[in-house]
Amino acid sequence: MPMTNEFRQHRTNPRGGARSARASGPCAFALAVVTAMSTVAPRTAHAEEVSPSGKGIAGGALLGGEIVVFGEALFGVRNGWAYALGALGGAAAGGVGGHFIEQGVDDGRVPAYLLAGGLALVIPALVIALDQTRYLPAEGARDDRPVQSLPPSDPGQPGGSAVVGVPSGSTPAGNAPTPGAPQPTSPPPTTPPAGGGGGATPGPQSLINLNEGGFYVGVPVPEVRPVFTAAQAKALAVQNTGSELRFPVVRVQF
Template sequence: MRHARRESRIFTTARATLPLLAAFAALTAASPAHADEVSPTGKGIVGGALLGAEIVTIPMALANVQSGVAYGVGAGLGAAAGGVGGYFVEQNVDDGRVPVYMLAGGLALVIPAVVMVLNATTYKPVDGVREDRAPSGPPADPGTVGGSVVIGAPPAGSPPPAPATTPAAPATPPAAAPATPPTSLLDWSRPSLRLGLPVPEVKPVYSLAEQKRLGVASAGTEVRMPLVRVAF
C-alpha cells in the first residue's frame, strides 16, 4: 500500500509538470523567419536557477539523502547561484539562443529531479520488521495468582487446584430500634434536641381509683398539651 501511494505521488507530480513543458514548447517554437527575434531577457536567470537547484538536488537524491530540510536548503542555494550565473550569461553572450537553451534544459530536468527527490524522501519500511504474532508459550495456570481461565481439560498428572476459601462474612449488628417521634413541642434527649407536634390529651381530673380513695365525685375533665419534654 505504501509503495502504491509513493508511485501515485510520483506520477501525479509528473502529470502536473508535463503541461508546463508543453506550454513552454508552444511559446518557444518560433518559425525560422522570426528565430532572430527571440529575446533572452529573463530566460537565462530562470534557466540558471532551475539548473542550479537541479544540479544540487539530483546528486543528493543519488546519495540517498532523506532529509527534506537538506533538499530545501540545497535547492535554494543552488537556485540563487544559478540565477546569478544566468544573469551574467545574458549580459555577456551575443547569441540569444544560449539563455533559451538554459531554460529548456532546466525545464527538461524538472520531472527527473522531482521524481528522484520524492523517491529518496519517501518512507521506506525497515528490513526485518515482522507483524505481531500470537504467543506460542503455555497457557496461564488458573490456579495461581494472576492466572487466566484455560478452556479444555487440564494436563494429565497435574493436581487439582485447591478450592478457594471464602472468608466468613462479618456478623451483622442488630438493627437499632427506630426512635419514637417526639410528642411535645421540644423534646431534649441527650445528646439531641428535636422539635415535635404536641399531642393533646383529654382525661378526667381524677381517675376512678383516685375518686374511690379520696371519696370525691368526678370533677370534670382536663386538657393536657405537652410543650417541653426532657429525658436525663
C-alpha cells in the first residue's frame, strides 16, 4: 500500500500538459514578431538634415531683385527698363549674398527660409512693377497734329439751285422783270389718278416709304458720306478720316 500511494503522487496529468502547450504557442509567436520588429526598426529616431545646396543662392537672387523693385516703386519710377535692369542687378547681388550665407551657416534651414521668402514675394513684385509702368496719359493732352481748318459746309435749301457770284434775293440782269408787265401765274397742282402711274409723285428713295399720299416700295439708294461733317470735326478736334455707308430701309413723311 505505501508503494502504491507514492506511485500515484508522482504520476503526471496528461490533460494539464496539453493545455500548457496550447497556451505557450501564441505567446511564443507574439514574442517572435516583437523581436523581428525591434531588429528591423531603427534603434534611435533622428531628424533629417536639410541640404542647403543652391537654396541660398536662389532665395538671395529672388529677394535681391524684389527689394530693388519695391524701392523703385516707392520712389515713383515709371520706366520699364529701369525696373528690368534694377531687378537684374539686385538678383545678381542677392545671389552672391545668398552664396556667402549658405556657406557661413551650419543650419540648413536658413537658406530654405530665404528661398521661401523669395518665392512668396514674386507675385507682389510683378504686380507693383506692372502697375507703375502702365500708360497714363497726361491731363489735358491733345493730338499733336492740328486739325485742318475747313470752311463750314453749306448744303443749301432743299429743292433749290445755287448761283455762284450772285447774292441771295437778287435775280440775274438778263431775267429782270419788266415794270408793269403781268406776272406769270403757276398752274395749279394736279392730283395723280388713283391707282395709276406716271404722275408727279417723286420716286421712292428707301425700300419702304410712307407719306400722306400712300405707301410705296422702291429700290433703296445707298450713300457713302464722311463720319463727321467739317463743322463736327472742327468742334470735336478730330480728323475726319473715316466714311460710313447709309442704306435707307424705311422712310416716313408726315
